[in-house]
Amino acid sequence: MEFEVVIGLEVHVQLNTRSKMFCSCPTSFAERQNTNTCPVCLGLPGALPVINREAVKKAILFGRAIEGKINRRSLFNRKNYFYPDLPKGYQISQFEIPIVEEGFLSIEKEDGSKKRIGITRAHLEEDAGKNIHEGEISKVDLNRAGTPLLEIVSEPDMRSSEEAVQYLKKLHAIVRYLDISDANMEEGSFRCDANVSIRPKGDGKLYTRVEIKNLNSFRFIQRAIDYEVERQIEAWEEGVYDDEVVQETRLFDTQKGITKSMRGKEESADYRYFPDPDLPPLTIPESLMKETEEIPELPDQKRERFVEEYGIRPYDASLIVSTKETATFFEEMMAEGITPQNGVTWLTVELAARLNKRNLSIEESPVDSRRLAKLVARIEDKTISNKAAKEVLDYLMDHNVDVDRVIEELGLKQISDSGAIEKLVEEILEANRDKVEEYRAGKEKLFGFFVGQVMKASKGKADPRLVNEILRKKLS
Numbered sequence: 001m002e003f004e005v006v007i008g009l010e011v012h013v014q015l016n017t018r019s020k021m022f023c024s025c026p027t028s029f030a031e032r033q034n035t036n037t038c039p040v041c042l043g044l045p046g047a048l049p050v051i052n053r054e055a056v057k058k059a060i061l062f063g064r065a066i067e068g069k070i071n072r073r074s075l076f077n078r079k080n081y082f083y084p085d086l087p088k089g090y091q092i093s094q095f096e097i098p099i100v101e102e103g104f105l106s107i108e109k110e111d112g113s114k115k116r117i118g119i120t121r122a123h124l125e126e127d128a129g130k131n132i133h134e135g136e137i138s139k140v141d142l143n144r145a146g147t148p149l150l151e152i153v154s155e156p157d158m159r160s161s162e163e164a165v166q167y168l169k170k171l172h173a174i175v176r177y178l179d180i181s182d183a184n185m186e187e188g189s190f191r192c193d194a195n196v197s198i199r200p201k202g203d204g205k206l207y208t209r210v211e212i213k214n215l216n217s218f219r220f221i222q223r224a225i226d227y228e229v230e231r232q233i234e235a236w237e238e239g240v241y242d243d244e245v246v247q248e249t250r251l252f253d254t255q256k257g258i259t260k261s262m263r264g265k266e267e268s269a270d271y272r273y274f275p276d277p278d279l280p281p282l283t284i285p286e287s288l289m290k291e292t293e294e295i296p297e298l299p300d301q302k303r304e305r306f307v308e309e310y311g312i313r314p315y316d317a318s319l320i321v322s323t324k325e326t327a328t329f330f331e332e333m334m335a336e337g338i339t340p341q342n343g344v345t346w347l348t349v350e351l352a353a354r355l356n357k358r359n360l361s362i363e364e365s366p367v368d369s370r371r372l373a374k375l376v377a378r379i380e381d382k383t384i385s386n387k388a389a390k391e392v393l394d395y396l397m398d399h400n401v402d403v404d405r406v407i408e409e410l411g412l413k414q415i416s417d418s419g420a421i422e423k424l425v426e427e428i429l430e431a432n433r434d435k436v437e438e439y440r441a442g443k444e445k446l447f448g449f450f451v452g453q454v455m456k457a458s459k460g461k462a463d464p465r466l467v468n469e470i471l472r473k474k475l476s
Contacts, residue, residue: 002201003236005229006209007164007194008156011171012149013181014127014189015058020146021126022049022092022279027148029187033141041126041146043088048278051076055148056282058180059099059124060292062150065174066119068103070289076124076279080272085129085140093151095273098123099282105174106300107166108318117167118155125149144188150180156195156206161225165218168192169322173299176324185216192221196228198236211249212259224252228259302327310340319348325362329369336373339380346376350390354397367396374403382463388412413461421454421462425470428453439475447471 020027023040039047063070077095100122106114127149129142152171158164172190175181183190197209210228215221228250235244250259297305299321306317306327321327326347333343351372355365375396379389384407392406399406407413428450429436439446454467 001237003198003229003233004201004203005159005161005225006156006197006199006206007158007161007225008209009154009158009164009167010193010195011152011154011168012127012191012193013152013175013183015055015148015150016179016181016189017052017054017058017148019052019054021052021055021124021148023047023146025146031143033139034143036143037145041087042142049092049276051279051282052148053288055124055150056099056284057288057292058148058178059122059150060284060288061178061180061295062122062152062175063100063103064292064295065178065298066100066103066105066122068100068119068122070284071097071099071101072284072289073097074099074123074282076276076282077273078276079125081270083128084138085131085142085145087129087142087145091126091128092276092279093125094123099284105167105170107163107170115157115163117157117163120153120155122150122152125151156197156209161222161229164194164225165222168218168221170299173322173324177296177298177302179296185218188216191216194221194225194228196225196232198229198232208245208247210245210247210259212252213249213262215252220252220254223257224259227252227257231259299327306330310334312340312344316344316348320344323362329362329365332369333373333376336370336377338373338376342376342380343373346372346389346393350393354393358397366398366400367393371396371403378403378407383407384412385460385464387460411461421458421466422470422474424454424457424462425450425467425474428457429474436475447475450475 014027017027019025020041023038025036025038025041028036040049060070062068074094074097076092078090079093079095080090082089098121101120103119103122104116105119106116109115127144127147129140129145132139132141154167158167172183175183175190181189185191192215194212194215195209196212197207199205199207210232212224212228215224232241232245235241249262251262252259302321303314303317306312306320307314312320319326320330330343330347333347334340351365351367355362360366372393375389375392378384378392379386384392388407388410391410391412392403395406395410396403432450432453435446435449439450450471451464451467454471455462455464
């Protein structure tokens with residue numbers, strides 16, 4: 001039997017406001033435990049919440065980016081459950097009427113076609129605190145309690161772990177381009193819960209879904225989904241599906257690569273939602289709607305512009321716009337007047353390989369956009385060869401110095417004097433008369449030998465184009 005995978009994702013995005021969702025405590029990360037707190041986020045009696053206008057603004061910007069419906073009137077509810085890092089005993093969230101609903105984004109399939117992934121809703125809520133487990137002791141840090149979250153809930157439209165990761169990467173890029181979150185997965189400001197189920201191919205019914213909680217890297221998300229799919233298929237084929245696959249929350253063990261049962265999955269009725277009596281309905285004024293009319297250029301628009309403006313391949317453009325920082329780096333290189341395709345190569349191949357080797361992001365690159373562009377310019381004006389440029393880039397990764405100075409110090413300047421190259425060619429041909437005769441007798445493969453000998457004699461500094469040109473002339 002063939003099976004179809006059904007995946008829906010819930011993504012929690014921490015909004016990068018300076019203060020929390022319902023109080024003025026700072027949202028700064030890595031402060032001393034329990035210092036960014038007040039009576040409101042500690043849930044002390046008599047403390048009253050006040051809605052953060054900036055969080056509302058950021059939610060509207062996201063709604064516009066996914067072409068969603070912005071509800072001018074939405075409600076905040078109390079979601080009741082007990083957990084040590086939830087001091088009030090309830091979380092303020094949105095249930096019946098979220099601020100954003102009915103949006104979508106598109107991902108690209110392997111054949112180049114686009115697939116639309118529906119976004120059911122995006123609602124505002126507050127984050128819980130953080131439990132820290134040390135052996136048999138558990139501690140609670142409430143610095144994060146009350147941090148603004150935008151929970152983004154997709155339709156169950158994804159049919160593989162690859163599609164799920166594509167969707168998440170696109171979502172991650174959008175919130176970064178909008179500058180509504182730093183979306184740092186390691187720090188937990190972009191977290192994902194995956195709802196996974198299977199069904200026989202052709203069956204339209206939705207079967208039991210399992211939620212995999214708090215996944216914080218694209219690699220782990222893909223591995224967790226793949227494992228869970230295999231587990232469910234195996235249970236179906238062995239006839240124990242109803243016993244083994246139950247509606248529950250599972251955690252992914254990154255060491256063993258398996259999902260483990262955590263707890264039974266609650267239904268919405270278990271949370272006893274009701275409107276928060278301390279918060280009136282959220283009504284968005286016309287002034288805020290006008291303030292959010294213009295949104296930054298998003299990845300898809302930037303990709304199309306790069307293809308049209310710079311004439312680069314769609315694949316290369318997709319690679320560059322995948323992060324806001326890489327796109328900015330590339331545009332800064334283009335401002336220096338270099339050829340776009342050379343800029344693409346040296347950014348996405350040469351620099352990227354060196355950054356990957358050191359586990360650095362583009363923001364941490366020791367070589368900035370201006371110096372990389374200058375290096376490309378020196379290749380284009382024939383000052384250095386491609387091979388020499390790689391040597392220069394290696395040096396620049398460890399030394400913050402000018403490109404021209406490195407070329408001089410390392411003695412890498414290319415010989416572009418046709419007279420000097422002609423003299424070298426004549427010397428090589430004179431020293432290899434027997435091979436010259438063989439070449440002229442039809443053994444044309446020897447041409448590579450002559451090129452190699454000239455380059456060796458020039459210590460790799462001769463302009464290869466001129467070497468080829470002069471050699472052909474002399475040998476004919």
